[in-house]
Amino acid sequence: MLCKDVEQIIEQQGFSPLSEDARGHVASCASCSTLIADFERIVAAANEFPSEVEPPSRVWVALRAQLEAEKIIREPEVAAPSASAPWWQGFGQMIRGRMLATAAVALLVIAAGYFQINRQPRVGEAPTVVAEPFAQTGATLDQEELDLGPMQNASLSSGSTADNSLRENLATLNAFIKECRKRLQENPHDQLARDYLSAAYQQKAEILAAMMERGRSVN
Amino acid sequence: MTLSPATRTKTAVVFFPVLGACLLLMPVASFAAGQKIEKHFAVKGRPVVMIQNVANGRIEVKSWKNPEVVVSASQPSNKIGLDVEQADDRIDVTANILDPSAQEADLSENIQLTVPEETELQIKSQSGLIYVEQVRGDMTLESVAGEIHLKEVSGYIIVKTTGGSLICTLCGGKLKFDSVSGSAQVLQPALTNVTLYTSFGNILFDGDFIRTGIYSMKSGRGLVEVRFASTDNFDLNAQTTSGVVDNRAEAFLKPDSHGMRHTASKYAKGLFGTVGNGLAKVELSSFSGTIRILKRD
Numbered sequence: 167m168l169c170k171d172v173e174q175i176i177e178q179q180g181f182s183p184l185s186e187d188a189r190g191h192v193a194s195c196a197s198c199s200t201l202i203a204d205f206e207r208i209v210a211a212a213n214e215f216p217s218e219v220e221p222p223s224r225v226w227v228a229l230r231a232q233l234e235a236e237k238i239i240r241e242p243e244v245a246a247p248s249a250s251a252p253w254w255q256g257f258g259q260m261i262r263g264r265m266l267a268t269a270a271v272a273l274l275v276i277a278a279g280y281f282q283i284n285r286q287p288r289v290g291e292a293p294t295v296v297a298e299p300f301a302q303t304g305a306t307l308d309q310e311e312l313d314l315g316p317m318q319n320a321s322l323s324s325g326s327t328a329d330n331s332l333r334e335n336l337a338t339l340n341a342f343i344k345e346c347r348k349r350l351q352e353n354p355h356d357q358l359a360r361d362y363l364s365a366a367y368q369q370k371a372e373i374l375a376a377m378m379e380r381g382r383s384v385n
Numbered sequence: 386m387t388l389s390p391a392t393r394t395k396t397a398v399v400f401f402p403v404l405g406a407c408l409l410l411m412p413v414a415s416f417a418a419g420q421k422i423e424k425h426f427a428v429k430g431r432p433v434v435m436i437q438n439v440a441n442g443r444i445e446v447k448s449w450k451n452p453e454v455v456v457s458a459s460q461p462s463n464k465i466g467l468d469v470e471q472a473d474d475r476i477d478v479t480a481n482i483l484d485p486s487a488q489e490a491d492l493s494e495n496i497q498l499t500v501p502e503e504t505e506l507q508i509k510s511q512s513g514l515i516y517v518e519q520v521r522g523d524m525t526l527e528s529v530a531g532e533i534h535l536k537e538v539s540g541y542i543i544v545k546t547t548g549g550s551l552i553c554t555l556c557g558g559k560l561k562f563d564s565v566s567g568s569a570q571v572l573q574p575a576l577t578n579v580t581l582y583t584s585f586g587n588i589l590f591d592g593d594f595i596r597t598g599i600y601s602m603k604s605g606r607g608l609v610e611v612r613f614a615s616t617d618n619f620d621l622n623a624q625t626t627s628g629v630v631d632n633r634a635e636a637f638l639k640p641d642s643h644g645m646r647h648t649a650s651k652y653a654k655g656l657f658g659t660v661g662n663g664l665a666k667v668e669l670s671s672f673s674g675t676i677r678i679l680k681r682d
Binding site: 325326327328330331338339342345346353355356357359366369376380 | 441489512530547548563566582584585603605606624625626650653673
């Protein structure tokens with residue numbers, strides 16, 4: 167076997183495990199044994215690289231916001247009572263007889279009155295909370311903003327127009343997000359407010375990414 | 386890691402020809418700072434020019450009929466370096482900050498480009514005006530705080546800013562604008578597809594709606610104003626959550642003539658109707674700003 171045969175075997179099959187003939191040649195050939203040793207060192211060095219780099223969470227946030235904006239994915243529907251089929255309609259169908267219905271309503275009124283009079287509010291009881299759209303997105307972005315704090319402070323001293331613009335727009339966006347969230351808390355089905363909130367979160371993610379990039383390139 | 390002479394020889398056999406080919410294809414010019422430079426690049430077809438200006442300063446792109454790209458740049462200090470390279474019909478221009486501790490005033494790089502009339506552009510800048518005139522081709526223009534002025538350009542135009550505003554005069558093709566606080570003015574356009582979004586800026590569209598065109602203009606808190614001609618044909622859908630719809634074109638706006646019944650969401654104020662035969666589609670929206678519709682004089 168010649169050196170070029172060994173190279174061909176390595177090229178076609180990799181160098182582990184080598185055939186008996188090839189191993190015999192490598193053992194007696196200084197050039198091939200050095201070549202094999204070099205390859206082993208290259209592979210060992212390559213194995214030291216991280217196999218996968220986790221992208222920053224803002225990438226996922228921006229992606230999610232974009233997909234939601236394009237209605238490719240949707241947030242779970244808010245847990246608000248359905249206007250189309252209220253619970254009492256089903257109940258009404260159950261008690262069709264006029265007498266029975268009158269008696270049932272009277273009983274309900276009495277029961278409700280008794281309940282209201284005797285009900286003691288529990289200490290620390292929280293009001294019913296309606297699921298907020300993009301809540302997870304918002305929390306992740308807020309965390310990213312907190313993490314970015316030291317970098318923002320470092321770039322404050324630069325007084326650069328771009329840095330100032332990014333900071334001012336981030337602050338205004340936060341105020342706008344608050345406004346949209348308030349609107350959605352009042353009217354959870356307001357699609358227009360939802361669209362603006364989604365767009366604002368997406369822009370916030372992009373601003374944070376730009377600040378991070380500038381922090382890396384300038385500081 | 387050290388490699389044996391044998392491996393180095395084998396690697397060199399592959400590496401140097403590739404490197405040589407790269408060097409032939411990509412003449413790189415790196416310029417010392419503090420000087421005015423001008424570089425000419427011959428191109429064959431429709432070139433792609435990319436500019437990345439991490440410094441401040443103005444970027445100006447104009448066209449000519451020659452198959453050649455000319456890059457001129459001036460920089461007042463030695464705190465900035467400029468790299469220009471060509472790979473066939475792609476030309477990359479990159480301005481880098483050499484001294485991160487430099488003052489804002491020293492980080493300025495003005496770049497002028499002269500390109501063939503049909504050229505694709507990708508420009509990314511921090512602050513400072515981006516000005517493009519008489520260029521046909523797709524372009525992506527990004528700026529943090531700089532203004533973007535386009536005159537007589539056409540293609541698929543994407544503009545993205547944080548605080549910078551856009552003025553687009555006599556533009557054609559498709560336009561997409563996205564900004565946080567920048568405003569957009571689209572004047573005398575010949576655009577068939579327009580998507581304008583700004584959270585806090587104003588939007589002004591003053592021009593004709595092309596038949597079968599689709600126009601979407603949205604502002605979170607700003608004013609969205611559309612000035613149309615009496616000869617225009619479009620279906621209008623305007624909605625605002627807590628803002629105002631200021632309809633100054635009642636005489637021209639008729640109920641939708643295409644049989645579609647529009648009703649605003651119960652959470653929004655809306656205005657729907659048709660101007661002329663309603664051939665184009667116009668969607669306007671604002672969260673808390675004003676939407677104004679009026680006919681041009």
